[in-house]
Amino acid sequence: MTRVVGRSTLLGEVHDLLDAGESVVLCGPPGSGRSALLELIEENARARQRAEVLRSTGAPEEVALPFAALRDLLAQCPAELLDEVVAAGPPHVREAVDSGLVGVESTDVLRSDLAACFHAVLERWTADRPVLLLLDDVQWLDGDSSTVVGYARRRLGGRVGVVATVTSVGEVDASIDISDLHHLDVPPLDVVDMLDLLCDHGLTPDVAHRVHVESGGIPSLALAMAGLVGERPVVLGVPTPLPASIGRVLHERFAAQPDEVRETLLHAALLSRPTLRELERAGRVGAAADLRRAAQAGLVVPGEVALRFTPSSLRQVVVDVVDVGTRTALHRTLADAATTPGQRLRHLALADPRPDADLARDLGAAAAESGRLGDRELAAELFLLAADRAPLELGAERIEWLVSAIETAAPGNHVDLVQRALADVLESPTSPAQAVRVRLAIPELAGNAVPLLDEVLTAALADAADDDMLVAKVLLQRARIALMESRPHAAHRACERAVALLEAHGDDDELALGLTTLAVARRWTGSDHQACLRRAVELAGPTPTGFLHTSPVYMQARFAFYDDRLDEAWTTFLGMLAQVERGAGTDHVHVLRCLVEVAARTGRCRQAAEYAARATRIGEEFDLEAHTGWFITAQAELVSGDLARAATLARRGVEAASERGDVRYLQRHLVVLGQALLRSGDAQGARDALERVRAVERAGGFGDPTVNRWHADLVAALAALGRLDEAAEVLTEARYAVERRAAHGGTAGVSAQLDRAEAELLLARGDLEGAELVLDRAAKVAADVGLQLDVGRVLVTRAHLERRRRRVAAARTTLQEAHDLFAGLHATPWAEQVRAELEPERAPETDDPLLERLTDTEARIAQAVAAGASNREIAERAYVSIKTVEATLTRIYRKLDLRSRTQLATLLVPPSRE
Template sequence: MSRVVGRHTLLAEVRDLLERGDSVALHGPVGVGKSALLDDLEAGYVVQGAVSLRAGGAADERALPFAALRDLMAQVPGFLVADLPDHVRGCVEAGLVGLTATDELRSDLAAAFHAVLDAWAGDQRVLLLLDDVQWLDNESSRIVGYARRRLRGRVSVVATVGPGEGDDIDVSGLHPVEVAPLPADDMVDLLCAHGLPADVAHKIYVESGGIPSLALSLAGALGATPSLLGRPTPLPTSLERVLRERFLSQPADVRETLRYAALVHRPSVRELERAGRPGAEDDLRRAGRAGLVSPGEGAVRFTPTMLRSIVADAIPPTERAELHRRLAAVAPSAAQRLRHRALAEPSPDTELAHDLGLAARDAAEGGARELAAELYLLAADRAPCELSEERVEWLATAVETAAPGNHVELLNRGLTDFLETRPTPAQAVRVRLAVPELAGAGPAVLDEVLTAALADAGDDDRLVAMVLLQRARMALMESRPTAAARAAERAVTLLEDVGADDDLAVGLTALAVARRWLGLDHAHYLARAVDLDVPVPTGFLHTSPDYMAARFAFYNDQLDEAWAGFLALLAHVERGAGMDHVHVLRCLVEVGARAGRCREANDFAARAMRVGEEYGLTAHTGWFITAQAELAGGDLARARTLARRGAEAAAERGDTRYLQRHLVLLGQALLRTGDASGARCALTRIRDIEREQGIADPTVNRWQADLVSALVLLGRLDEAEELLGEARRVLDGRGGTDGVAAQLDRAEAELLIARGDLPGAELVLDRSAKVCADVGMRIDLGRSLVVRGHLERRRRRVSAARTALQSAHELFVSLHAASWVEQVRAELEPGRTPVADDPLLERLTDGEARVAREVAQGASNREIAERTFVSVKTVEATLTRIYRKLDVRSRTQLATLLVPQPPE
């Protein structure tokens, strides 16, 4: 079994090339794992009886003639060396030391090495492995090249090629294979195998740019979440030294381009070229091969991000100031020109401080929060003593600006300085309320921060209301609607008294959400908030009335309205705070997945992951979004993996809201892959959370129908019926629940089919399909067609069953619902002809009858599981029920009952 994570496809490609007689050159960044691939290939071929010769180049040894050849010849058996000419054998046995590299000696050694490999390859397969060929000494490189070209097809060569002075190394005749950085899922698997939690592993993936060696080095050095009141965990000295040396070892033009990139706010190829680096694109490509930067969309990303400060600190102060002056002259905006000017002139300056403050305000209004936060900090740094009041305000605003974008380093810089000032109560409250906007802050920290903020607020009703509003929002994030409603109601009362409409709109919105979750009247609160029509600052769009109006439309299955609303909001967050951006993208993915906009859902999910990685947001947020898209239009197994990881991470962080979201997806994925028992456990956890927290709105999580389906598959029909009745009673008299009722109808149809009430099943299934079509729940419409196929099959209408399944297949294909397409295709192509109808099957449910037919045709439990899309455990449990119903004790007896005996 391969010891390399995430490289199975690449290894298979290399092995196929070697089997065809080709040799291979592995290209990729430093630390990407090329040597590990050589290890894996070597181990695999040695097990098969092949022999391997391996050597590697080193920068310090490139000037030593015959160094690599010496290593290779040392691995050759003595009997092959003994057959060499005396003078050559003597050189080899002496270790090829102290030789003058003459043309005659090169020729003799090339012939000798060729002869050795030729003789050895006559008896067994020979694998020649060359690591870092760019650093092989020239003499060895020429001799090895001579042999490999003449033994093509008989001696397999795999070489790794990295950056270095030997970039022009001759690898002609070797098939190039690119070894790319590991994708996120594989990197998380690798780091989890080393004992890291999945969310920490994902953070390290982002920092490392997918480079395994760097990720493993960072694994023990980075904390899961930077300190809110201190500095992020620093790099260990050893790794910092390695990165500095790797940077300093680059060619002069690459180093110069990276220096410019380290000083620019958001460096891009275009900006670096404008700044006087015309070869920036090529320089960055070479830096990428050295593992110093990773590919990004537009902006240059240092790997790890802390390398940026290492590069900047390596520039002498006077030279750094001069570079900033040059960059100020070509900066694309007035704000960035001011930034470079301030960094070049560190002394206090009243006019400059005021200009920086104004530029920061304009940048924040334009959505450039990171730049705005840095400008506020620079304004505070450049403020002389007489601007002490302005300095405190700039620091407070810097923290407020940085938090929603999750700009941790800027927030910590501002917070450290702010804590040394004497702020007003309002400023103290504002700063404390900004902390909860930082992604990854846990409930314990937030409770402490909000308690302190309430003390700072004193008797100021507006400040008290602001703290209460933040408490309400945090309570909603923790799925505590009762506490949220209580806090929001008090806040709204205070804000109505003081006439603060901006905050009142937020308070009414929070109150509407909490009351809806509790099953209480809520619509007029949200309507009041919308009517106030107050502007929403960038970074807080997800708390706004317009956002929640679109969210309620989604809950009510008004999918076109929700889609239009979130698309309109997306335009406002494209350059705003990261979490705001992700919130809107998440909603678009959720709406798209329900409406059957699978291709768009996948695109939005990919954008959400990129934004989350750029802003360092908690990984389980992105995993939910991706799992939602995969569940509808992607890979079912990946959806299950991400949902499981996300549930574990959310539970670890105390994020109850996202825990529920992940459990819904996990339950659906497990149900669809045949693990009805696992689905039941996941969905029951949501039910328990809702009961504990008093959540009574069935439109929020939507677990009921899938739990009924799981119970039916498990044969727990009475329990399924009880749950169905309970869910129906919750819907009575409640608006906006037609879609939920349609999903329950589909689940009820499955229950009725299992009980043998086929006319009743048809009635509720017709109702489900009509509502799904009317409201645009096209994925659910396809699911109704699948159940229709099961119903017709139970009626022994083979043609009608196939027609229903084909209709479902065509619908899912048109929606690009890849995972559903595969699932229905498996039902359409079971691979065996059904057993003839038998009266005994009337005693069984549809699922039980299908398993019984498969048994009668001689299928094993595992084969049945694969054909019926269930787990082996589910097959075993189903067989137990079949034996009990038909009064048989074994599969042999069952097959005998169902397979007609030949006539005598």
Template sequence: MSRLVGRRGLLAAVTDLLGRGVPVALQGPHGIGRSALLDELETAGGEAGQLVLRAAGVPAERSLPLAALRDLVAQLPAAAVDQVLQALPPTSRAPVADGLRGTPSSPSTDPHPEPDPGLEPPTGPAAGAPSGAPAGPPLLAVDEPLLVALGRALQALLELVSRRSRVLLLLDDVQWLDAESSVVVGYARRRLGDRVGLVASLGPGDGIDSDPAALVDLHVLTVPPLEVAETIDLLAPLGLPAQVAHRVHLDAAGVPALALALAGALRDQPALLGRPVPLPVSIERVLRQRLLALPEEPRETLLRAALLHRPTVRQLRRSGRIAAEEDVRVAVAAGLVVDGRGAHLADASGDGEVRFTPARLASVLLDLTPAARRAALHEELAEAAVRPAERARHRALADPRPRADLARELADAARDAAAAGARDLAAELYVLAADRAPADLAGSRAEWLATGIETAAPGNHVDLVRGALADFLDAAPTAEQTVRVRLALAELAGSPAGTLDDVLAVALADAGDDDRLVAMVLLQRSRVALMEARPEESIRRAEQAVELLGRAGDDIGRAAALTALAAAYRWLGGPHDATLARAVELAGPGPGADGLVHTSPGYMAARFAFYDDRLEEAWSAFRAMLAQVERGAGTDEAHVLRCLVEVGARAGHGREVVEYAARAARVGAEFGLDPHTAWFVQAQAELVAGDLDRARRLAGQGASAAEDSGDARYLQRHLVLLGQALLRGGDAEGAARALERVRGMERRSRVVDPTVNRWQHELVTALVRLGRLEEASGVLAEARRALDGRSGTDGVGAQLDRAEAELLTARGDAEGAVLLLDRAAKVCADLGMRVDQGRTLVARAHLERRRRRAAAARAGLEEALALFTDLRARTWVEQVRAELDPAAATVGTPLLDRLTETEARIAREVAAGASNREIAARTYVSVKTVEATLTRIYRKLDVRSRTQLASLLGGPGA
């Protein structure tokens, strides 16, 4: 089985180009997987009965004329080679045989046949030489007439073997192929058209325009870095938890080879998020060699980048590196850094952050630099710094001696940086202040370390926290400082549940008899219990905290505890509204302090508005919060962005949902947050305005990662989205399984609130489609009972009305279904649940179609289409369009979006009238694979033959 991960779309593009006779070049940095892609093409081509010929360029062999050509010919049937050679004039047979096979040739009276005017051998550097590389030996080491003869011979040879099967040429690292082989292969391939496919790989920054005769017509495809989810899939066989694999992904910047090497170093070690990823000696040696191989100017620019806090091209220019932009481009092409978007071949310019790949490469570079040189550069950078905080940082790093004035200056700069939202810089400055503090500032030193840890933890700046923690334990901290630090550690993303319990148990012992400190620990335990879906324990801990904080006279702390208590009460049917109102009264309606916004009464009030379907109120509140948190703690920003995506997905803000989801993904990657939290946001956005198949993959991966980390809350969220994606994709059985898991979890936790997870109506629909009507009726009755006496349930009631209408329709009660759908549509419109309003219109159209009222069904679908189009709800637009006019669903239409990439490609071929054997040849799979794939396509699109499929897609195959 192939272990290629995350390249299906790229392989599909390559296959499509090859099918159209277009030769392809795959370009990317070292370790990006270019050779692995050629391996996959080689395997697929062999399985499909292709004749696959492969050669690789090697720097040491670049000066050997015709070496690659002979490698290719050696893979051809000997009989075919003999046949072509025998057809040559006797005078040219020996030198051509020598060129093709490397066999000794006898002298000839006329070894040079007349040149072909169509062949224009280059006169410049050797073929494929990278920009700036020294030229190889002169091209005419094999003279032009012989190159012409070899080109004709290879053309005849490939034409002969391609009569039985298509030929695929795979050329790895063409920048290192000998020039003569490049010319001969290019000559032959161009004259055979699509009978011979060609895929080449190019190294980073290697051009393809230095040899027009051989490579001028290659279509270049960039091999991109892996996405986070893809890296996690790649590393799963190594046994790494998703959160650790996520950290490896960030360090490797999506380069598969580097990710595998870093993961290998973690395999035999405790894998905790935040532990620095060890750099294997072999990788460090390679990175060191690449650094030393850089020209002096780019290496000097990188050295300054390693000394800066979050370096940008603009900062580097300000520090005196006038050509910083070009220097960074050189480093990007060498795979040593990426720009702020994580791109390897992007235009590294402007104020985008420059990140080392891996992050510890900066340390490798600094180790190569003498301490005196580093200190001098810090002095220069201090002079060039614009912000006082950065100036103080460089001054401290230039002079490691303890100084009271510098320590206080650093602490002041840290407070200013924190106020400006630069929490990671603030945390580093607090730690530097503690490090530069002399003995007479011992008390201040412990406080600075505690504050530094508290500042860093909500932003998940794990390395800073771990670096400060060892010094803090030696600084004779007070009990209050110790408890504060332990509670801050619990804020780090990815901490396993067992670790949190241990940390909080020790914190409780440290709190002693201090009511306020004990209450702070109990409050954190309440929040953890809710995350683990233990609402009863959450209530118990929060009630204790409320009582103790009231006794201590801490109104702000009591408001926080009441907020946690209100959330747990909501799950179990307690007085959540009254409890939250008391919290808001104590703390005020606004968001909380930086880093704690997501635990504040104002935040929870906006969540309750969302649960109650007061969507405009929730939307406005969360957008106002975003302005506060976007320069604060990463955890706060991630929570607020998630809420905006959830509200927008229900209210129909399609464009904003996509933008906020992309932003949430960037925040998660920047701060190293648990990947399953970002996947939930992305899956939610994909369900409404993206791609159903991608939503399903994200939700499935997120559910597995959340389960591994013990995050029951996010496990439930992902399972609900997974159920929705499967249901809309036609897998009602899989949807029912996912949603029934949520039902079981809620029962075990005694959760009664139907407004939070909202799985009930989706499960009813899935069960109806499976024909399990009695079970659907039972779920519906249970959900209706949960609504009795609760406020804010009109929206849930409308969703249940729609599901019940589907149940009544299945039982033949059309009139009852109409009444329920009319009521649901009105409630959804009144509440602003516009996506649900559109879904109700679709359900009404299905009912009318069942009643044989075609015009009414079409009118309902057209009304739904207009609404979904206005909302930019792409997945719903595509679904309704396919229902309105399936025959017009041609290549690239929404109908094909129900299929996987491979299935869609094969469906297109069927629509074009291709046979199974022809499809196998064009898509590089076996005929059996084509047949099995067609069976799945028929089932998904509800057709029974290739004729029906071609008709559905509007192709000539009909």
């Protein structure tokens, strides 16, 4: 059986259309898997024995051969039927068919008679069952065959179905009529499906994500690039080297484009960060149409900020197509069309590689100005060009430009520029201060594992020697890494030393950053942080582009989020979004992540999905670490998408964060995984994930329960598993942590979430009055704070309470209220979950007193077992996992002192009396 990943929905749509008598054309770029889909459709048709199948594949080499495709189709028809029809036809048709349609001359008469012959064969063949024509790459089918096939299928509608594939409808020759076919796109694979495909081939999640980005989601290209991983390691941020075979394919694919498309792509390849507006300014009037054509061919992907070549190495393939003289002339043309001095100087420098002191100084000044304006990529490239064009007498300036290029490129994660500069810096006589600046820039790059960063900072501390300012900067970087490892006490110690040195130095901007990091460390350890952060905000000046996510104002907004001052957080992050949209990708993604988190908590579910999609595009464009983007997407999936996708991304994120030593994101992914599993019915899996978060926090001395917020879900998971004493222990720990934190404010929201969890624990213990009291409190606080989804979750728990009281109507009314709330918020997975409870396949009601000893869920499962249902059947009816059913049965046996489902069935279904 052919395995095709990520196409089940598309295949289902194709089969539905075929069953309805519709024919289909699948449109997608080369390598998108159109042919593999045809194989699956063929296998399915033969397995179902509902249609005979004829298949033909077009090829560029055969498009001029008369009747080439028809020859293949006739060879697959029943020989006796074909012989009978041909024998009754004109002699020249018999001769042509007997010759295998080889060497025949195409004439109107022959074409007409062959069309009648093929029609007669299909008409008689389809008397018993329909025929399905599978036509691959119809743009390369010869015109004669297309005419014959078209004649027959148009006259046998409902009896002859067609599934055709094509790279683009616009590329199909006019002789091939596919206008009446239902068009379906075969899009590139999304990240979840690509991870499924590539991780099965042995790639780690982060490398698989890198290949996904480089391939543009095209399966065949991704698999070819994945084959390189065993030979050459894939470095994050560095274009994956192409094997010669793929390079030739890309060259041919580029060469096959029309002249105007190739010219537009060449312009794009020479621009720093190509956009449609820049191309139009450079004189490419039809650039929009050209780029659409290139995207259909899988050559480019429109990015959030700029156009992206797929793979990125294709850009060099395009550039290498033209000679040096042509490139030089085009750079001069682009310089005349440039809108900023920096862009103009870039093109002039690339047009003339000779050393030039004046040009080098101009490039250095333009680089500094571009960096000040927020264009870090252009600034870093201009610093590099300044160093490249510097003559020998500018040796000192050259080293400074290289160091500045590294410092400028690193926060934007422009790894290729950093590596180009590093290659020269490592061979240059840098000062200790320059060496420290270079080493401090390395941790700003995505994809560096913690052990490597520790080595870099150890060397930086040695270079800093007795320079207190440099030592303080190294200590602050160490503190940030300790926070990434969820070691707030270690971060606190490093920050205190750094702040003491900075106080003596008198640099307010650096002191503000040190105080900000210290405030985070203090908060995470449960200490008072407010005065520290207030002073940081007062001291801080304008935030440099690329460092917003470490600034006092950013952290002030993060603390507002932790404290559930959600309107303040939302407004502040929206303001930041406008600030970072043209800046470094790292800042951009950080702000989008914050917006997704606030949106998820406040019930802005559509906006959560929109901002998560933008974060994905930015992350791919700037080659940021994969697992950070997966967390953002998984958060959005939890509230507005699909729980299974959220769990898949979280699992991959756990793997990748573990490999990187990024404990902070490991915790985040584990929390999402726990939530997704709990809501999917896998309470044991949820408990395992959330217990790992608990262990990390204990090991690191993490003392702030408002940050990760795993406590309530762990209590709920343990209660669902019947581990009530453990649930009570976790609840007590959480309450104590909240009480310690309450003196500093911001604990109302997390307290409401713990109240809801406590109500679920009390329900499991049968304390209905106690559950009602804490639910009332949870409902009021959640509404007051603005936790809209938590308001809905409280309603769901209240419905369970009403059901335990046998108030069926009240339970249903409350569930309906929860459903309406979730639907209004566009919280799709929550609404679907509640709808499943509103419309369950109910077991017969009974007054058996034994059921009084069970929870509502346990009673329903017990009744289903008594009715003879298997664990799988019960799981499917109740929308839970089989593991959850098994765990629930274990609790039932313990409560009723039973050992098997047979005893349970006997107990609940007494023998009938005659």
